């Protein structure tokens with residue numbers, strides 16, 4: 196392998212590493228899938244109790260991802276003054292407006308992002324082929340510096356105007372965009388990563404065009420909240436600690452489902468047995484069990500319900 200090929204190979208690896216996204220364990224990640232979107236609550240490249248690492252499409256704009264923290268209607272760490280109301284958190288219209296507003300505001304970063312992309316992946320290989328390594332490096336460095344400086348100025352100005360109160364995040368984004376042309380290519384999308392924070396993830400999913408699998412996610416979340424407080428005497432405490440206020444969130448999910456022509460009563464129906472030996476199921480996570488089980492091993496729900504054979 197020639198030195199030029201090795202250089203381009205290293206550049207490609209560094210470039211691809213920019214398209215890995217870290218998501219905290221208390222958030223959902225929305226990324227592009229085909230022409231639509233999908234939510235990633237599992238399937239990470241690396242996962243730990245603090246969060247997980249996911250990939251996105253390695254192309255500007257298609258590499259967009261939104262991180263949305265799980266909704267806590269009564270979380271003690273969030274003050275009443277800044278806590279979003281259920282109506283606000285579930286407003287698909289407001290989410291649509293926010294998406295469009297942020298997209299329009301960051302539009303000037305498109306040309307710096309795509310110009311840098313073209314410089315690195317189109318102009319640089321062509322010049323390497325015709326002019327050689329030294330002349331290409333001079334051209335690449337001077338072109339990249341001009342575009343990176345413009346990109347950083349635009350990024351700082353627009354981010355400060357649109358996403359207020361995220362000074363640390365803004366500083367981190369601007370610094371990384373100043374240090375590497377590959378990071379600068381990503382600033383268009385990374386600047387918008389937190390844009391939908393504060394809305395409920397299921398409402399965000401409903402607002403994203405061409406979203407895949409909304410009903411399955413909604414059903415799982417609805418059951419998780421519906422069965423977060425043990426109403427039976429055998430269980431005394433809430434499983435997740437988010438039981439308070441979960442009834443309101445459940446109702447908001449049901450309203451959203453009906454708006455999408457989905458019947459939420461079907462989420463709680465008795466399942467068919469996956470195996471003749473299964474006679475009970477967990478209403479919270481739908482795992483099926485034999486007669487010997489007396490609680491759900493997967494989610495710790497204490498009361499199993501019978502499967503009608």
Ligand SMILES: [Zn+2]
Pocket residue numbers: 477478479480481482491492493494495496
């Ligand atoms: Zn369970």
